[in-house]
Amino acid sequence: MLTLSRQTDYALQFVAALTRVPEGASLSIREFARQSTLSSLFLQRIAIRLKRSGIVSATKGSTGGYRLARPAAEFTVQDVVEAIEGPVSVTLCVSKPGACAFEHKCRTKKVVSKINYQIAQLLRNVPLTELT
Amino acid sequence: MLTLSRQTDYALQFVAALTRVPEGASLSIREFARQSTLSSLFLQRIAIRLKRSGIVSATKGSTGGYRLARPAAEFTVQDVVEAIEGPVSVTLCVSKPGACAFEHKCRTKKVVSKINYQIAQLLRNVPLTELT
DNA sequence: GCATATCATACTGATTTAGTATACATTGCG
DNA sequence: CGCAATGTATACTAAATCAGTATGATATGC
Numbered sequence A, B: 001m002l003t004l005s006r007q008t009d010y011a012l013q014f015v016a017a018l019t020r021v022p023e024g025a026s027l028s029i030r031e032f033a034r035q036s037t038l039s040s041l042f043l044q045r046i047a048i049r050l051k052r053s054g055i056v057s058a059t060k061g062s063t064g065g066y067r068l069a070r071p072a073a074e075f076t077v078q079d080v081v082e083a084i085e086g087p088v089s090v091t092l093c094v095s096k097p098g099a100c101a102f103e104h105k106c107r108t109k110k111v112v113s114k115i116n117y118q119i120a121q122l123l124r125n126v127p128l129t130e131l132t
Numbered sequence C: 001g002c003a004t005a006t007c008a009t010a011c012t013g014a015t016t017t018a019g020t021a022t023a024c025a026t027t028g029c030g
Numbered sequence D: 001c002g003c004a005a006t007g008t009a010t011a012c013t014a015a016a017t018c019a020g021t022a023t024g025a026t027a028t029g030c
Helices: A006-018 A029-038 A038-051 A077-085 A110-122 B006-018 B028-036 B042-053 B075-087 B109-124
Strands: A054-057 A065-068 B056-059 B065-068
Touching: A006 A029, A006 A038, A006 A065, A006 A077, A006 B109, A029 A038, A038 A065, A038 A077, A038 B028, A054 B042, A077 A110, A077 B065, A110 B006, B006 B028, B006 B065, B006 B075, B028 B042, B028 B056, B028 B065, B042 B056, B042 B065, B042 B075, B075 B109
Parallel strands: none
Antiparallel strands: A054 A065, B056 B065
16 A cells, blocks of 8 residues: 555654664663653564664663664665565565566556656665654 | 555556557456456456546446546556555555654654655656556 | 446455564673 | 663464455446
8 A cells, every 4th residue: 555564664763763862872672662652562573673684783781772783874764664674666576576477468567667666766865864 | 565555556557558548449347357367356346446536437338348537648657546545645644643642752754744745746757658 | 138338335365464472582780 | 699671582363454256236239
């Protein structure tokens, strides 16, 4: 339905909060959950995906938490979306060539691919600094 | 997941075929299903939505079928998407103000709204003539 | 009258997604 | 050391969405 999953939505909220964390400090899931009234259990899975994608880094222990792995200006909304949902793919045929039996005589694929590319590009033009 | 439903995909295929129907002629669901190997039952629901949105018009009877309600240049991909899925809404808060309890202290809404608008605008820039 | 269209509604099964539960591992600090 | 706070991992459940099907009604041309 051309909509971002709630996980991605929450991920953006979380990352937005991280852009405000001072250098050297960190933000724990519990603390962010308290601020945002989102489920901390749910946020955990999201944070881990962000970590695996290299957007945030984490430290364990009682004073630990998450912080951006690099300055906010170096990441874009596209990075966050891709970390949670995988590559933008408006239709199946864009991401999985051969998945559609009708592909060889399909007249819309070219246009759809172009739209897909433009949407990804659009997301790439929004750096995380805009979320602050 | 930022993806179009299969219904929308099929709707675009169908509309693309309609752009090639000569003035005065029409294309039946059955005939199009034969060409495209898509389910004709499934296509029916889609065609009806397109009709309700004024994109296509229909005539019943044995020589009936569908045709574009106006020239292809006057419709865009956005019209088709909206006919099937409703207004583009990247997150809930864009289409239903008040649905999110966190809305008043949300830091991402502004950016997300902008992205939403840009995506809709992008789709509006693709006339159906490009599907031919 | 019959074949071929569109139109309307309802149902089912599969897939995805949100959200929860539980256990484990690491770190800081008294 | 021992405890509390943190992240990490996996598995599960319930709700929502979506694809696809079935059936019947209504209109039209020949």
